[in-house]
Amino acid sequence: MDYLKTKNKKLFINNFDLKKIVKKYKTPFYIYSADQIKKNIKLVQSSLKKSNPLICYAVKANSNIQVIRELKKNNVGADVVSAGELKLALKAGISPKKIVFSGVGKTEDEIKFAIQKGILSINAESESEILSINKISKKLNKIVKIGIRINPNVKAKTNKKIATGTKVNKFGVSVSDFFQILNSKKNLKNIKIHLLSVHIGSQIKDIGAYKKVLKLISKLLLKLRKTNHEVDYVDLGGGMGIPYYKDDKNFDFKKFGKEVAKFYNKQKIKIIFEIGRFLTGNAGIIISKVIYVKKTREKYFIIIDTGMNDMARSAIYEAFHEILPIEKNSKKFNKKIEFVGPICESSDTFGIYKNYSILKEGDLVCITNCGAYGRTLSSNYNMRPLIEEIIVDKKKLKSVRKRQKIENII
Ligand code: LLP
Numbered sequence: 001m002d003y004l005k006t007k008n009k010k011l012f013i014n015n016f017d018l019k020k021i022v023k024k025y026k027t028p029f030y031i032y033s034a035d036q037i038k039k040n041i042k043l044v045q046s047s048l049k050k051s052n053p054l055i056c057y058a059v060k061a062n063s064n065i066q067v068i069r070e071l072k073k074n075n076v077g078a079d080v081v082s083a084g085e086l087k088l089a090l091k092a093g094i095s096p097k098k099i100v101f102s103g104v105g106k107t108e109d110e111i112k113f114a115i116q117k118g119i120l121s122i123n124a125e126s127e128s129e130i131l132s133i134n135k136i137s138k139k140l141n142k143i144v145k146i147g148i149r150i151n152p153n154v155k156a157k158t159n160k161k162i163a164t165g166t167k168v169n170k171f172g173v174s175v176s177d178f179f180q181i182l183n184s185k186k187n188l189k190n191i192k193i194h195l196l197s198v199h200i201g202s203q204i205k206d207i208g209a210y211k212k213v214l215k216l217i218s219k220l221l222l223k224l225r226k227t228n229h230e231v232d233y234v235d236l237g238g239g240m241g242i243p244y245y246k247d248d249k250n251f252d253f254k255k256f257g258k259e260v261a262k263f264y265n266k267q268k269i270k271i272i273f274e275i276g277r278f279l280t281g282n283a284g285i286i287i288s289k290v291i292y293v294k295k296t297r298e299k300y301f302i303i304i305d306t307g308m309n310d311m312a313r314s315a316i317y318e319a320f321h322e323i324l325p326i327e328k329n330s331k332k333f334n335k336k337i338e339f340v341g342p343i344c345e346s347s348d349t350f351g352i353y354k355n356y357s358i359l360k361e362g363d364l365v366c367i368t369n370c371g372a373y374g375r376t377l378s379s380n381y382n383m384r385p386l387i388e389e390i391i392v393d394k395k396k397l398k399s400v401r402k403r404q405k406i407e408n409i410i
Helices: 018-024 034-047 065-072 083-091 108-117 127-139 175-187 207-226 253-267 277-283 313-317
Strands: 004-007 010-013 029-033 054-058 077-080 099-101 121-124 144-149 191-197 233-235 270-275 284-295 300-304 323-325 337-340 349-353 364-367 388-392 397-401
Touching: 010 018, 018 284, 018 364, 029 034, 029 277, 034 054, 034 065, 034 253, 034 277, 065 083, 065 277, 065 388, 065 397, 077 083, 083 099, 083 108, 099 108, 108 121, 108 127, 121 127, 121 191, 121 233, 127 144, 127 175, 127 191, 175 207, 191 207, 191 270, 207 253, 253 270, 270 277, 277 284, 313 349, 323 349
Parallel strands: 029 388, 054 077, 054 270, 077 099, 099 121, 121 144, 144 191, 191 233, 233 270, 300 337
Antiparallel strands: 004 010, 029 284, 284 300, 284 364, 323 364, 337 349, 388 397
């Protein structure tokens, strides 16, 4: 995160001294940098300028309304996967004409709601869903423009739990099923297929996988034109990865932009992206307090007040989120340390470190890169209230979602 800086061994976010922030708020809490979000969206938009796409923010990455509003200021639409996300995006002021709805299990109520709101596209993921949309549209006396998500059977290098683009995954329809659906859809008078979508997974750095997808979509578009089934949009999904380790590389958006421009120049079709992590991932941190230092012969457990219920990525995907002390001590621990949370599971761990700056009980640490799939994956496990979220920009600090009260979750 560019907005996280060390000055005189102390950590600052957007020029705010984290140690001072902690005096105002109870740990643990999330802080998001509005400036970092803005910088991320600018990078995406400038890299993709030549293909002039609609960027839909994948709300599942971070559903804080203020975060969505920051993105909206930069002409961003939304990719939603539930009625809840759709309501949230609308409440944040995003125009329905910039909203796409993905997901394999949209219910009748959700489809009805999306149709009534007149969103840009409901992207269907199965023949059954297409039939259902048609039936609901008929009842509402409407002709609804829909997208179909293609499963391209392209494997992207990423954690298998977040890969979505191969035939073993539940997402989308295969190319052959797609054409079968097209040919048999004659009776479906209340829908019009105006979009093809594809999304091969998340935390992907390899542009090669995207190139394969572009090639396949180009072929599909050609075939569609030949058979008079032209579509207006191609939705290329999201999935662009960010660095979690210090020496990790970022997704090369400039290079990717060139590939997309080539595709656009040939196809002359409107392009949509559904980007989550790249826009918010590096813009969020969690501030946490050391509750106990538990010394064992094997290692020292640094027990912090953030648990896997507050930030589940390490427990679910064994994902690494670097933990930094808010104030560095020049002395180091003489044993390895493991950051763990208070939850009653061994998977409630945030990683092992050697030669770590000494921490005492009551000291503060910061868990980095928690702006995407942090708070949105959190739960009330162990009856712990969801934690507060704060947003900072150059000048101010604002609480945007309060910590839940235990009484309200009983
Ligand atoms: N579009 C669709 C249809 C998706 O399923 C997703 C993410 C996105 C767009 C946005 O992908 P992104 O740009 O954020 O990579 N919880 C996991 C990530 C799950 C991603 C789910 N789908 C994690 O913490 O790594």
